[in-house]
Amino acid sequence: MAETTLYFTIVDFLIFALMLAISACTALYFAIAKFRRQQFLADSDYHELSHDEEDEESITPLKGGLGIFVGFVSAITYLGIPAETYLNGVLFWSISLTVIPTALIINNGYLPIFYRLKLDNVFDYLEMRFSRNVRLVGVLGNFFNLLIYMTVIMYGLACALSAVTHVSLWGAILSIGLVRTIFTTVGGVNAILWVDLFQVVLMIAGFLGLIIGGSVEAGGVVQLWQNAMSGDRTYLFSFDVNPTTRHTTWSLIVGGIFLNLAFLGPNQMSIKKYKTALTESKAKKAVWIGMLLCGAFQILAVFAGIAMFSFYKHCDPLSSGQLKRSAELLPHFIVDMFSSVPGLPGLLVSAIFSASMSSSSAGIYSLALTTFDDFIKLRWKEMSPFKSTILIKSLSCFYGLLCMSGAFAISQVNSILQTVLSWAGILGGPVLGVFTLGFFSSRSNSKGAICGSLTGFAFGLWMFLGAYIYPPFYADPPLYTVGCYSNTTKVSPLIHTFNDGSHSRKFRDINEDVEFQTTIASEVKYPPIASLYAMSYLYYSGATWLITIVVGVFVSAVTAAPPKPDPLLLNPHLDICSCCRKDQPDQVDLLCDGEMKATIKYHRSASNLMQMETWQVQQELPESFAEQND
Known part of the structure; x- marks a missing residue:
């Protein structure tokens, strides 16, 4: 394979621009339609998101499930999982097994309470159950979690665009940030909801196209799997109980459940889809549809990673210097494999952007609404609908630009999947823990909730910083480079340097029966406490959740008992502290x-x-x- 880098053709650019134009025109259509109905400024988007009765009547389980699926899938899934599979093998498929327990927990633990309360803001619950201060803790945790999530998504999209065009990374961040900000600010929530079906079709078709094309290129599905097997990438399960192993079946399932709950349980982006269903049973069906689609999509992403490894089995574009970041692998693969079909690379790369347009826009909108609800509205309670509309749109624009600035700041990040999941565990785990205390512990009070969540935040941040200062070392499958060099050129295979941002990477030249490692663990001396920081990042969410629960229950037990909570605020099936109080x-x-x-x-x-x-x-x-x- 030649060591060359291919880019979009004119036809690819046109197809790619057309796909983005469809989303942008959808946003403009709804903006103009609202203006013609004289509701663009009279009825604020805040009112629309909170009290849109017309939407409530039109929500069906299928539409709600598609909304959950599109909100869950992003560039992190589309770029991160195939790259993870390419680098480390198919073990990551185990995270798809979490969709069933996640749906069961949401439907029986969280959804019934949110549905019956019909809350417009998920954090209203924390104020009802505990206090204003607990609500503020939850709001801030969710706020920074969303902000980091949106920033990394924008960075991932910029990497994808930069990999297939001559646009620099900074230019890609700027252009994508402006398009997404305009889409969210002008179109509002209606545009976000109505492009869901279009984006679902495009995303699934994109992965299917990659898998089919990769299978044809390899000579069939069997040969595709054999190529992955020869590269030590077909281990389906790993039952290692060592918590310092980066990925195991246990860490992917346990950590995946808590991460899913943090994203889809007590989350402002999900609450509208739950409460607008006509009945609670239909809301539960929507959760099942959405989660099963998520699981199927994750498996497709793993297969796309296998196809990518089979294609580059003799010439890894990272170690050969063609690419700098693992987030660039999938778009580079698309252009490399389908360069002979004009327009197809543009269509498939546009699927990556479709995977992020809805979720990232909804996230920016959620940031704007949270700021308006929890900070601005409390101070100016008599604000007119006109001013509310202008302010919310201005906040959406501000947060879009803020995420764009953050994407510039994290331009050295390579493993976007690990970055997002780590911070989701650090910030999302304690927030999930506070809601769990409220739902399942009638004995818990505001002091326990605050102490527990802050302790969970502190522990997660401590672990993350420790792992950053003392990065752990893992044994990874090899990457091959012999196919990158022509027969007339002799290039030394002894040094191939690449670091995916999380651990050292090993490369092997198949002409030499020798393995080379870029960093030797034995040469680095770490203090004994560094072994604690080697804990898998997938356990961050479960660890911070558990610490929040334990500390929260303990502090509540040693402080004054609160009044008996409203039964509507508690899960009727489980009270973890029922033996600790006399009701x-x-x-x-x-x-x-x-x-x-x-x-x-x-x-x-x-x-x-x-x-x-x-x-x-x-x-x-x-x-x-x-x-x-x-």
């Missing part, structure tokens, strides 16, 4: 002349962040009882 009775028997004459049942309900108490009498009291108690 107020749910009913009181009233006696008259030594005989029970009536039963009063005690109920509590939530309304507008206030707990209201009501009493219901089972039957009329006798007059003698009233006279006796005058």
Whole structure:
């Protein structure tokens, strides 16, 4: 294979631009339509996202499931999983096994409460259940998690565009950032919802095209798998219980469940899809549809990585110097394999952008709405709909530009998948833990929730910084470079330097029966505590969640017991602290002349962040009882 880099042709550029234009025109269409109905400024997008009754009536399980799927999939999935499979093998497929337990937990643990409360803002729950301060902790954790997520997505898209065009990375960040900001700011949430189906078709077709093309190039599916097997990339399972092993079946399943819950459970981007279903059962069906689509898509991404390795089995573009970042692998593969079919590379690369347009736009919108709800609206409560609209759109524009600036700052990141999942565990795990305390622990109070979440944040950040200062070493499958060189050129195979941002990389020249390692672990002396930092990044979410729960329950137990929470705010099936408290009775028997004459049942309900108490009498009291108690 020649050591050359191919780029888009004119036809590819036209097809790629057409796909982006469809999304942009969709945004403009809804903006103009709202203006013509004289609702563009009268009805703010904030009102639309929170109280759009027309959307509530039109949500079906299929549409809701597609929305969940598109919101979950992004450039991280489209670029990260194939690159991970290419570098380390098919073991990452195990994360697709998490979709079933995730759907079960969401449908039975979180969704029923959110659906019945019909909250417009997911963090209203924390204020109802605990206090304003707990809400602020949850808001800030989710805010920075989303901000980092959106920033890395933009960076991944810029890497993809830079790999297939002559545009520099900085130029790609600038152009993509402006397009996405305009799409979100002008089109609003309607544009985000209505392009879901178009993007689903394009994303799935993109991966299927890569898998089919790779199979044809290899000589069939069997040969494709054999090529991966010869490269030590077909280990389907690893039951190693060592927590310092980067990827195992256990870490992918356990860590994947907590990461999925952080993204799809108590999350502002998901709550609208849950609460707008006509019935709770339809909302649960939507979760099942969305999660099963996510699992199938992750498996397709793994197969795309196998096809990519088979194509480059003798000439790795990273170690040969053709590429600098693993995020550039998939778009480079698309152009390299389909360069003989004008327009097809442009169509397939546009699928990568479709995988991110909806989720990233919804994320930016969520940042704007969170800022408006939790900071601005509290100070200026009488703000008019006109000003609310302008302010929310301005915030969307600001956060789009902020993510663009952040993408410039992280331009040295190579492993976008590990970066996103690490920070999702550090920030998302404690937020998930606070909601879990609220749902499943009637004994928990605001002090416990705050102490637990802050401890979880601190632990996750400590582990991340420790792993950054003392990066762990892993044994990885080899990458080959012999096919990159012509017969008339002699290039030394002894040094091939590449680091994917997370661990050292090993390369092998098949003409020499020798393996070379870029960094030798034995030459680096780490202090004993460095072994703690070697914990797999996939466990960050579960560890921070568990620490939040344990510390939260302990602090709540040693501080003053809170009033009995509203039953609507608790999961009716499980209370992890039911043995730690004596609850107020749910009913009181009233006696008259030594005989029970009536039963009063005690109920509590939530309304507008206030707990209201009501009493219901089972039957009329006798007059003698009233006279006796005058």
